[in-house]
Amino acid sequence: MQKILAHALLTDDGWHRDIVLSHDNGMITGLEDDSGKQTYDCAADVLVAGMPNLHSHAFQRAMAGFAERRGATPDSFWSWRKEMYRLALSMTPQQVEAVAAQLYMEMLEAGFTRVGEFHYLHHDGNGRPYADMGEMAGRIAAAAAQTGINLTLLPVFYAHAGFGGKPADDGQKRFINTPESFARLLEACQTHLAPLANAVLGIAPHSLRAVTKEELAAILPLAKQAPVHIHIAEQIKEVEDCLAATGQRPVEWLLDHAPVDERWCLIHATHMTETETVNIAKSGAVAGLCPITEANLGDGIFNALPYLAHNGAYGIGSDSNVCIAVNEELRQFEYSVRLDTHMRNAVARPDSSNGRVLFDGARAGGARALGAASPLAVGSPADLVALNLQGQDWIRQDAILDSWIFAGNIAVDSVWVAGRQVVHNGRHKARDTINRHFGTAMRQLFAS
Ligand SMILES: [Zn+2]
Structure with missing residues (x-):
């Protein structure tokens, strides 16, 4: 006591x-x-109460500050991703654990008390599963145990390099699974989480470009009642590719083809029409905003005003982990909306403190997205x-x-x-x- x-x-x-x-x-x-x-x-x-961090790729912390030099040609999300893949291919399990522990320690020092680890580095550097399929998940769990942060592990299902079931490319070989091997991976993850108090296991179909409709239908039942996270509509090219492949925009397609509800967390959801924005809000899903990373990668600005007007839920995540700060994530979210709409105190409701609305909103939405809602209260x-x-x-x-x-x-x-x-x-x-x-x-x- x-x-x-x-x-x-x-x-x-x-x-x-x-x-x-x-x-x-x-x-x-x-x-x-x-x-x-x-x-x-x-x-x-x-x-x-502690703030949940609903979206992290721990290994990317090793790149923080090292992707800010411009090359001969203009940089973009896609050139950054090439660098990130190079790092992903090179890291040993031990290095991932050391980097994740540093990151989770920094999260705790910033006031985050739970992390949603969107975990896709599954296999060895040659793309072969480890003898224990959950080897890398075990390293994430070990980093959480070492630092004391609460963990919601979101093993990622990743199968393709683009829409229409395009074969994965070489840089993605550590991520790849079939629905059958993914089911075995989840079992291995469960074993690694067992010793951790208050751990939650969800699933994460990576994005509509990495998962076909059939694969999505095959893996969703594996989540049972646990959280489901997916990257969506982060980049304009992704929206264009989705339109070309399916005739629909990503959010539009997802809402039509998947049972999106309160258990879901839609990461980024940056490029949406007004109708898509309102429909996500109505679905009960949480928008997983990563304002610092979205600014760092030049993704775009979340369409907050219509979303909030329809009581859309949101939380914050540090995604690429280029900078770890609860207050700076919330500030960047608000400032993006101000720059976009030319308003001040944009997220606040009438006669309310902007900071309080941001804090309460991100805490409640983040906790729900990570399957761990808990008010600061007895019990x-x-x-x-x-x-x-x-x-x-x-x-x-x-x-x-x-x-x-x-x-x-x-x-x-x-x-x-x-x-x-x-x-x-x-x-x-x-x-x-x-x-x-x-x-x-x-x-x-x-x-x-
Ligand atoms: Zn991400």
């Missing part, structure tokens, strides 16, 4: 002052007014983030979130996952060890 005194605490019904939060065995067991007589183990300026897992006001005790209530997100003058101080404190004073408790292994892996990968 541990008690944390929170001078400001945010729950689903709003802000509370001077509350003592008790947790035991990983769960929140009490929320009581501080009578002045209670003892407590530590104090926080501000305590909020929920103690996944908590303490913010340090850095002496600015005049910042109160929603202005705390506005300041953190837009001014960046408030810091993540401590983080607990299932009641276990993993970050203290802004640093992960195993930072030195994890960082050393990451350094070894990076020197091996980039030594030349």
